[in-house]
Amino acid sequence: MGNTLHQEAAALQQIIQADPQRGAKLLLAFTKDHAVTKRLRHEALLLKLSVIKAPDADAMARVQAKLLALLAQLLEDIDEAANKDQPQPTAVTAEQIDAYFARRQPAAQVVFEAKNLGRTYQKTGFSLEKVNLQLRLGEITSVVGENGNGKTTLFNIVAGELRHDEGTLAYPALQGGEAMAKVRWHRVKREIAYIPQELPPWDGSLLEMLQFEAALHGIKGADNTREVNFIIQRLGLQDHLVKAWQELSGGFKLRFALAKALVWKPKLLIIDEPLANLDIKTQLIVLKDLRNMSNSLRYPIAVLLSSQHLHEIESVSDNILYLRNGEPAYYGPLRELGTDRHYNTFELDCDLTLAELKAKLADFSYQKLYHNGVCYVVTTDLAITHVELLQHLLRQQVNLIYYRNISQSVKKLFEL
Amino acid sequence: MKGYIWDYLVLYSLAAPNDINKRVEEIQDLIATDKVRDAIKLLLGFVRDFSDEKEDVNEVIVISQKSNRLEKLERRGAISFDDATTERNKLLYQILDFMDSIVDNLAFKLAA
Numbered sequence: 458m459g460n461t462l463h464q465e466a467a468a469l470q471q472i473i474q475a476d477p478q479r480g481a482k483l484l485l486a487f488t489k490d491h492a493v494t495k496r497l498r499h500e501a502l503l504l505k506l507s508v509i510k511a512p513d514a515d516a517m518a519r520v521q522a523k524l525l526a527l528l529a530q531l532l533e534d535i536d537e538a539a540n541k542d543q544p545q546p547t548a549v550t551a552e553q554i555d556a557y558f559a560r561r562q563p564a565a566q567v568v569f570e571a572k573n574l575g576r577t578y579q580k581t582g583f584s585l586e587k588v589n590l591q592l593r594l595g596e597i598t599s600v601v602g603e604n605g606n607g608k609t610t611l612f613n614i615v616a617g618e619l620r621h622d623e624g625t626l627a628y629p630a631l632q633g634g635e636a637m638a639k640v641r642w643h644r645v646k647r648e649i650a651y652i653p654q655e656l657p658p659w660d661g662s663l664l665e666m667l668q669f670e671a672a673l674h675g676i677k678g679a680d681n682t683r684e685v686n687f688i689i690q691r692l693g694l695q696d697h698l699v700k701a702w703q704e705l706s707g708g709f710k711l712r713f714a715l716a717k718a719l720v721w722k723p724k725l726l727i728i729d730e731p732l733a734n735l736d737i738k739t740q741l742i743v744l745k746d747l748r749n750m751s752n753s754l755r756y757p758i759a760v761l762l763s764s765q766h767l768h769e770i771e772s773v774s775d776n777i778l779y780l781r782n783g784e785p786a787y788y789g790p791l792r793e794l795g796t797d798r799h800y801n802t803f804e805l806d807c808d809l810t811l812a813e814l815k816a817k818l819a820d821f822s823y824q825k826l827y828h829n830g831v832c833y834v835v836t837t838d839l840a841i842t843h844v845e846l847l848q849h850l851l852r853q854q855v856n857l858i859y860y861r862n863i864s865q866s867v868k869k870l871f872e873l
Numbered sequence: 874m875k876g877y878i879w880d881y882l883v884l885y886s887l888a889a890p891n892d893i894n895k896r897v898e899e900i901q902d903l904i905a906t907d908k909v910r911d912a913i914k915l916l917l918g919f920v921r922d923f924s925d926e927k928e929d930v931n932e933v934i935v936i937s938q939k940s941n942r943l944e945k946l947e948r949r950g951a952i953s954f955d956d957a958t959t960e961r962n963k964l965l966y967q968i969l970d971f972m973d974s975i976v977d978n979l980a981f982k983l984a985a
Contacts (some may be wrong), residue, residue, distance in 0.1 A: 485905060495969075495973055499966060499969040499970070502901055502904060502905045502965075502969065503904075503962050503965055503966070505905040506904060506905055506906075506907055506965070507958065507962075509906070509907045510907065510958065512954055516954070548894065548980070549893050549894070549976060549979055549980045549983060551889065551891040551892050551893070553983045554891040554893060554923075554979075554983075555891050557982075557983060558891070595890070679927075680927075683927060683930055683931055683934070686934045686938075687917065687921070687930060687934055690913070690914075690917060690933075690934055690937040690938065690941075691914060691917045691918070693910070693914070695938070695941050696941075746914075749914070749915065749918055750918070752890050752918075753890065753918055753921065753922055754890040754891060754922040754923075755921055755922045756921065757890070
């Protein structure tokens with residue numbers, strides 16, 4: 458074993474003795490780089506957890522002793538291995554995995570495609586118009602816009618619940634990979650799960666409902682048990698299985714609706730305002746679950762959702778469709794939003810009046826400063842970065858409560 | 874769940890779905906930082922993606938159920954710290970070995 462490694466190990470030993478928490482973290486990194494067996498890497502990982510969980514000094518001392526013993530064992534193994542020819546472990550690459558799955562899955566990744574899609578309501582005169590939309594497996598597309606701008610109409614059309622009267626639509630990945638002129642609804646609808654904003658109640662326990670839903674989609678016997686248990690564990694619903702609909706909170710009603718939709722592995726999930734009426738923790742859990750499940754390699758899902766919680770959906774969306782007066786005002790990848798902007802926009806909140814804040818910004822180059830009813834909005838030239846504005850505000854000792862760069866945010870589309 | 878908002882801020886897996894090594898690392902990091910429930914959720918997706926064996930899915934479901942039971946016992950104070958640590962470590966070793974076996978099986982299959 459090289460001297461450098463010995464010196465590194467000696468330093469690590471001292472760190473473990475002085476600060477076991479830091480030592481555990483460094484030992485984990487050290488084992489990742491140098492451990493000969495997986496077993497030692499696993500032990501280092503669990504010791505790091507034990508350090509976090511140690512309730513008192515005695516427990517911490519025990520963990521510290523184990524960390525030192527592990528380090529000694531590690532060095533011994535490395536010395537021993539240096540005298541032998543070790544077989545190299547086989548690494549699996551992303552390219553190999555892609556090739557493996559490409560053999561098993563249809564090439565078409567586009568689940569839904571619409572060109573100039575439209576629908577007019579004769580009674581009210583409202584029209585949804587000129588919607589171009591493409592939903593791909595593994596991507597989340599969020600539809601935003603003020604109320605009454607056609608979001609639910611669009612969702613009903615995509616779900617096959619409402620006929621369009623303009624443009625064309627197709628479901629390539631649901632129809633054997635071909636963009637057919639005529640949609641075979643009986644085939645397409647088998648792959649679409651639609652969760653409306655108003656969740657319909659059900660009878661019986663939640664467990665029975667999930668088993669029934671899976672059976673309706675042809676999942677029976679041991680497969681039914683496995684798929685239902687999988688989705689229960691995946692969405693963390695195990696404590697509520699015997700409850701009836703009326704006993705659940707709004708958050709769990711939505712999570713069960715999600716479980717009901719996902720238990721049969723649809724290819725397209727349409728979900729209208731999933732975050733409405735949820736507390737912030739539940740919102741994050743739902744978004745996290747949606748993102749992780751849509752990203753599945755074996756069963757990827759195209760997700761179409763709507764929400765008024767702009768910052769939250771930005772954290773998981775790939776694409777944004779912004780509807781204004783029934784027409785798309787923006788459609789494209791989230792990362793491209795605002796790339797063609799002519800100025801930067803920042804939101805901030807503090808305990809100053811507008812006049813006081815203007816005085817603080819007197820020698821700072823900005824374009825506009827106004828209060829939108831919730832917080833202050835500052836616009837600047839493109840050359841001014843969010844760091845520069847923040848630094849100026851801090852230098853001026855502005856007591857900031859909130860600060861956000863919304864130059865490339867969906868929120869900017871609303872022109873508040 | 875800890876009840877603090879920052880426990881929820883690791884929003885989702887940042888690894889590409891086909892990056893098996895990064896996905897293993899993410900699950901390991903969640904375990905090392907005491908986010909076992911999140912780790913198991915990702916493990917469920919990991920097994921579904923990389924194993925063709927239905928039994929593997931059943932095994933990860935059982936792991937998840939065991940972890941929930943242990944969490945409940947701990948919450949109720951119905952298990953001592955030492956016993957909980959022993960049980961949790963058994964479970965976590967099982968998870969780590971299980972992930973390794975899935976990676977090894979896939980490597981074997983891809984090499985064939």
